[in-house]
Amino acid sequence: xxxxxxxxxxREGGGVKRHAALVLNADFRPLxxxxxxxxxxxxxxxxxxxxxxxxxxEYDEVVRSPSIELKIPSVVVLKDYVKPQKxxxxxxxxxxxxxxxxxxxxxxxxxxxFDHVVPRAAGGVTSWENVVAACQRCNLKKGSKPLRHSGxxxxxxxxxxxxxxxxxxxxxxxPGHLHDSWMDFLYWDTELDA
Numbered sequence: 525x526x527x528x529x530x531x532x533x534x535r536e537g538g539g540v541k542r543h544a545a546l547v548l549n550a551d552f553r554p555l556x557x558x559x560x561x562x563x564x565x566x567x568x569x570x571x572x573x574x575x576x577x578x579x580x581x582e583y584d585e586v587v588r589s590p591s592i593e594l595k596i597p598s599v600v601v602l603k604d605y606v607k608p609q610k611x612x613x614x615x616x617x618x619x620x621x622x623x624x625x626x627x628x629x630x631x632x633x634x635x636x637x638f639d640h641v642v643p644r645a646a647g648g649v650t651s652w653e654n655v656v657a658a659c660q661r662c663n664l665k666k667g668s669k670p671l672r673h674s675g676x677x678x679x680x681x682x683x684x685x686x687x688x689x690x691x692x693x694x695x696x697x698x699p700g701h702l703h704d705s706w707m708d709f710l711y712w713d714t715e716l717d718a
Contacts, residue, residue, distance in 0.1 A: 543583055544568075545597045546706040550605035554710065558621060558694025568597040577602055581705035598705040612687050614652055621693055622685045623657035629666070629676040632659040641682055643668040652684035 545568035547561040548554055555561035563571070569587055571577040572594065582595035612618055619638060626633045639658035642648030645668045656678065658666070666674040685693075695710075702710065 542701075543585065543596050543598075544703075546599045546703070546709060547577075548580070548599065548601040548709055549608075550602050552601060552709060555602075555606065555608075556694065557691055557710075558697045560699050560710075562699075563600070565596045568600050569594060571600060572597055575603070580709075598703055599709060608687055608691075610687055612685055612690055614650075614684075618685075618690060619652075619655060620657050621690055622652075624693060624696065626657065627659040627662050628656035628679050628682070629658055629662040631679060632661070635660050637663050639663045639666060641671055641678065643670065646670060653682050656682045 543565040544562040577600040579597045581599040585596045636657050640648045
């Protein structure tokens with residue numbers, strides 16, 4: 525079979541990414557900003573058919589089954605509120621997000637790793653309060669020396685962020701593609717143009 529039964533939409537590479545649906549909680553805020561809460565179009569259609577979401581905006585493209593025709597959702601809102609987690613998991617990603625993806629010693633962006641402010645060899649623990657994002661250069665410079673003997677200083681103290689703080693930091697890092705229909709839901713607290 526040569527695939528003539530497929531639509532251009534299915535055949536096109538990246539169709540899922542180009543037609544993702546922004547997922548909003550029942551309070552009309554995104555479930556997360558970074559990474560942005562997106563579903564592939566198939567999940568959004570399934571949730572709509574199962575009556576788990578309301579569709580707020582749609583793409584022009586249509587999907588069809590023998591019994592239904594539906595425009596692909598571009599923004600959906602959950603019918604049931606999902607309570608955001610209060611506890612923030614201590615992960616490498618969340619650590620980098622807390623530190624806004626920059627070295628906490630020199631401010632460089634990219635080539636990041638993490639550093640124990642109080643070295644493990646000196647009894648330092650792996651915790652929010654003792655680990656920061658660091659570039660390779662600063663990490664090597666500091667090595668296993670105490671901060672005061674390394675010639676480096678922290679840009680801000682290491683501390684455990686709240687879930688709300690991480691969400692707010694995540695808003696500073698929008699994905700590469702933002703569909704026009706998402707904009708009213710992503711920046712709801714920005715100043716309106718006069």
